[in-house]
Amino acid sequence: MFFYISFLRPPATQSSPSGSISITPQVANDLRTEPFDSAQEIYYSWSPVNPARAEPYPSITTPQKLTVWRQSSAYKEIPVPLPPGLRDGQSYRLVLTAHGQGRPHIINLAAHDLGERPFPVLSMPVLFSSRERAARAGEKQEQIERVYRVPLQAGENGFLTVREQTSFDLDKKIWDSGIGLSSWLVQLAQEPVQASEHAEVSRARDALFSSEARKIIELGAGTGIVSLTLGALRSVSSKDEAGCILTTDLESAMPLLEHNVSANASLFKTTSTRPRPLVLDWDVEELPEEVRAVDSCFDAIVMADVTYNTASFPSLVRTLASLVRLSPPSKPPVIILGYKERDADERTLWDMFKGAGVLFEQVGERKGAGGQTVEIWIGRIEASN
Ligand SMILES: C[S@@+](CC[C@H](N)C(=O)[O-])C[C@H]1O[C@@H](n2cnc3c(N)ncnc32)[C@H](O)[C@@H]1O
Numbered sequence: 001m002f003f004y005i006s007f008l009r010p011p012a013t014q015s016s017p018s019g020s021i022s023i024t025p026q027v028a029n030d031l032r033t034e035p036f037d038s039a040q041e042i043y044y045s046w047s048p049v050n051p052a053r054a055e056p057y058p059s060i061t062t063p064q065k066l067t068v069w070r071q072s073s074a075y076k077e078i079p080v081p082l083p084p085g086l087r088d089g090q091s092y093r094l095v096l097t098a099h100g101q102g103r104p105h106i107i108n109l110a111a112h113d114l115g116e117r118p119f120p121v122l123s124m125p126v127l128f129s130s131r132e133r134a135a136r137a138g139e140k141q142e143q144i145e146r147v148y149r150v151p152l153q154a155g156e157n158g159f160l161t162v163r164e165q166t167s168f169d170l171d172k173k174i175w176d177s178g179i180g181l182s183s184w185l186v187q188l189a190q191e192p193v194q195a196s197e198h199a200e201v202s203r204a205r206d207a208l209f210s211s212e213a214r215k216i217i218e219l220g221a222g223t224g225i226v227s228l229t230l231g232a233l234r235s236v237s238s239k240d241e242a243g244c245i246l247t248t249d250l251e252s253a254m255p256l257l258e259h260n261v262s263a264n265a266s267l268f269k270t271t272s273t274r275p276r277p278l279v280l281d282w283d284v285e286e287l288p289e290e291v292r293a294v295d296s297c298f299d300a301i302v303m304a305d306v307t308y309n310t311a312s313f314p315s316l317v318r319t320l321a322s323l324v325r326l327s328p329p330s331k332p333p334v335i336i337l338g339y340k341e342r343d344a345d346e347r348t349l350w351d352m353f354k355g356a357g358v359l360f361e362q363v364g365e366r367k368g369a370g371g372q373t374v375e376i377w378i379g380r381i382e383a384s385n
Contacts, residue, residue: 001371002115002176003036005096010141017088017128022079027069027118030175040069043100046083049091049125057159063100091125108149109186115368150232158232158267162223171222171253177305180366180374181338182229189233200378207300207334213242214299220306221247224260227275235269243272248280282315297327304338307346321356335379340372357382
């Protein structure tokens with residue numbers, strides 16, 4: 001499992017340049033139900049908004065130790081020194097990280113030790129202004145961002161900025177399986193083909209990363225991290241305009257999903273590699289027209305952490321079966337699932353998938369800080385279907 005630094009009490013949206021900022025950091029799991037169980041050093045730095053030199057990722061001031069986070073003092077308010085050389089009218093983001101070396105505010109999806117330490121966080125901009133606008137005074141922030149490094153090719157990296165809501169909405173924050181599956185996809189795109197490679201892994205590589213046109217759909221995309229990673233990775237090799245990456249979820253997820261696609265637009269080199277947000281509700285029997293209108297069939301169906309609610313399994317399985325039926329039996333889609341067990345009952349989904357003619361096999365995992373791992377599963381269609 002992974003741990004996340006976030007703000008139990010975030011900074012205000014506006015503050016006086018001669019005033020002070022105080023926050024309460026939090027270190028917990030994705031659900032925010034399990035606090036980190038040991039002491040964790042927290043460093044702070046500031047990231048200027050509109051820096052003089054444009055970088056592909058946010059620049060930060062030298063990280064300084066802020067506090068040692070412990071469960072016993074989890075509610076303590078911590079004052080944060082203001083940015084060095086701060087001038088009236090400037091805006092900065094507050095950055096909290098688990099260490100102070102290198103680029104501690106960037107999550108490297110290719111790191112072999114991904115998630116062994118809690119993930120860093122960036123606040124939204126704090127405007128330091130002496131002309132305080134009454135309406136914004138003391139207003140608390142409701143969003144955060146995290147930045148992910150996606151190695152693209154020799155020496156070149158893409159940096160994805162993914163915005164999350166601090167409210168407890170399933171579709172507006174990042175989940176372990178989304179990060180774990182994205183990390184596995186980065187490895188799949190980078191690693192040379194192994195002679196001993198699992199046949200289904202080879203099929204997944206071709207379905208996702210061939211330079212030829214590929215049609216990919218994600219179910220329950222949330223903030224979109226998996227589709228965004230795929231779009232950046234496919235942009236390296238794909239020049240085609242015939243493919244697509246449909247990133248789907250409920251209507252409520254669309255504003256944040258659309259924002260995250262637009263905010264990372266420079267990483268997507270063609271319209272076919274730019275993820276296309278679309279409402280696809282598993283509870284609606286008929287697939288949306290835009291999905292049915294996709295010329296020919298899908299090469300890959302991807303999903304991360306769509307298994308938390310056993311009551312939704314019948315509609316999820318039905319949606320998957322409808323998508324599979326769009327393909328001729330000779331060209332079935334590869335189905336890829338990122339999963340972390342929360343309740344053993346969730347494993348009944350595998351039997352339901354089997355009943356629908358889809359057999360799942362585990363092909364990878366991401367361990368993070370211990371506890372439940374993120375498992376990567378690939379589903380193949382039984383020959384008779
Ligand atoms: C736990 S979140 C995972 C989000 C993202 N895949 C990730 O791993 O960060 C589950 C997602 O499934 C979506 N979802 C739940 N029920 C759904 C339904 N009936 N139709 C479509 N999406 C649904 C939620 O809106 C949410 O975004």
